[in-house]
Amino acid sequence: MVEVKEKIKIESRCGIECSKCEFLKEKKCIGCLNIKKPFWGDSCPVKSCCENKELTCCGKCSEFPCDLLKSFAYDEKQGDDGLRIENCKKWCGLK
Numbered sequence: 561m562v563e564v565k566e567k568i569k570i571e572s573r574c575g576i577e578c579s580k581c582e583f584l585k586e587k588k589c590i591g592c593l594n595i596k597k598p599f600w601g602d603s604c605p606v607k608s609c610c611e612n613k614e615l616t617c618c619g620k621c622s623e624f625p626c627d628l629l630k631s632f633a634y635d636e637k638q639g640d641d642g643l644r645i646e647n648c649k650k651w652c653g654l655k
């Protein structure tokens with residue numbers, strides 16, 4: 561029997577799962593990879609940094625996980641306790 565590996569889809573530059581986001585469900589946002597600028601501000605420093613390096617995801621970066629990404633991931637109010645960093649690893653084959 562041929563083993564079929566689940567295809568892992570990169571959902572955002574920083575590791576946030578856009579598919580689980582309320583703003584996507586409510587059609588207020590079309591997802592990190594499809595937008596030029598985030599709906600919540602003029603720019604996202606993580607998204608800009610990643611795109612300036614022509615990377616699909618921070619997990620592909622030689623500086624991963626950098627201090628900027630960690631500051632987002634572990635932010636007291638907006639962070640997810642590092643979940644997005646784990647997603648970057650999963651999506652980019654780092655674990």
Ligand code: SF4
Pocket residue numbers: 572573574575576592598604605606607
């Ligand atoms: S925080 Fe930035 S990089 Fe992460 S999903 Fe939002 S716009 Fe994309």
Ligand code: SF4
Pocket residue numbers: 605606609610613615617618619621622623624625626627628629
């Ligand atoms: S890991 Fe950090 S330096 Fe690398 S692309 Fe992401 S934000 Fe930029």
